[in-house]
Amino acid sequence: MDHTTPRQRARLETEAHITQIGNRMIDDEGVAGLSLRAIARELGVVSSAVYRYVQSRDELLTILIRDAFTQIADAVDVALAEERSVETLALTMLKWSRAYPNRWALIYGTPIAGYEAPHEETTVPGTRIMVTLAALVAELTADAEETGQKSAYSADGNALTPLREGLEELGLDYGDDIIMETITIWVAIIGLINGLRFGQFGPGYDDVEGDLMTGVIARLGE
Amino acid sequence: MDHTTPRQRARLETEAHITQIGNRMIDDEGVAGLSLRAIARELGVVSSAVYRYVQSRDELLTILIRDAFTQIADAVDVALAEERSVETLALTMLKWSRAYPNRWALIYGTPIAGYEAPHEETTVPGTRIMVTLAALVAELTADAEETGQKSAYSADGNALTPLREGLEELGLDYGDDIIMETITIWVAIIGLINGLRFGQFGPGYDDVEGDLMTGVIARLGE
DNA sequence: CTGAAAACAAGAGCAGTGCTCACTTTTGTT
DNA sequence: AACAAAAGTGAGCACTGCTCTTGTTTTCAG
16 A cells, blocks of 8 residues: 555656756756746746745756766666676666766766865765676676785875775775775776767867777776 | 066066966965955055956956966976976976965866966966977887887768877977877876876875876886 | 644745847947 | 947846735634
């Protein structure tokens, strides 16, 4: 049986409708195009009415950011279930960024001015992929050790302290070399996708984005 | 003798004043805080008056973007004259990003919504550092070859076509391995700085940013 | 079934933005 | 002194987020 009153159901529906419209607005015009007044118009309601459902534009932003993080992390999980490799992870992120470039910018681009992500709301979904990558790197390193190759990172381990603590909070304990390897691969992936999405390399990369990513990942795998 | 009339001089002064205020506003509140009306107030003039000096907010943005690109590229050039290495290049960019985080976001972050960089205006200063990096990589690769180490990148060279063409326009002709190496290092640098500046790794990195960059660069140097 | 309470919606209003346009004042030159 | 160009003015348009007061439903308990 259904324990939701019609009222509650209507509320949830409207909330879902708002986030849906919000997502579409971001897809269409970027985060700057996200307007509560425009949402109100589309809902056929006066502008102040949407404030019954969402406290502020920032709150809606938080919801949309969390959604985007969750979506891309889910996509990566699905793809990794098929083929577990760093390349798959990277190419899946790239593919998602092409499908939703403005959502990509929302989560991996410049922070929104005057907006502070509520940390507890967004940090967890926001770090999922990186944690997955660390696990992947750990697996591969373990394999490499069996075949006799040992990574030799011996720089100042203090540099990794903040990240190591973050992983420890999740109950994970990796060595410095694994963390260093993870962060290197991670920043390369993000950097490449950002460069492509933000047009920093100029035009003409449409057909070679995947190959470029594959090349970078291959280069990082020594 | 001076061939500028007092009138022309006043104009140039006001223009310089406007870009100076604009830079300060971006430093203070990010690109969203760049307001022509606020600039007018600070100039002690009515809002419509600034349109005598700047065609639109976007035009001012273009000026500030070009300035920022030029500034960071100059900083890199100066540092490289002291010590010519990839690490120096990377650390200089990192240092600049710490000094001017909002300007960094302006040039390497999410593109401004509804704003299209005029290409001819910004592309040249925007690619200076990357071109410098390519030259650096080429030098180092040449050194490595003398000592017998040869890089072996042999993936689909088509992926590099757009970049190779970009370099050829500047009269530069590098091999695929050098271009691939350059782009890998480049995206790692940008990715790491973006991650740090945009707070994607969480807090607590303030004292280890340099070590982190050094570690990544070292890892990329095999 | 009725009446109070809670939820929802309306509409005016505030302060801010970029930008335009008709108009006046200042300035430099002939 | 006359005149044209440049600079500055102020009103106005359309938009934004957000608040506050008023009115209207809908829900739910007595």
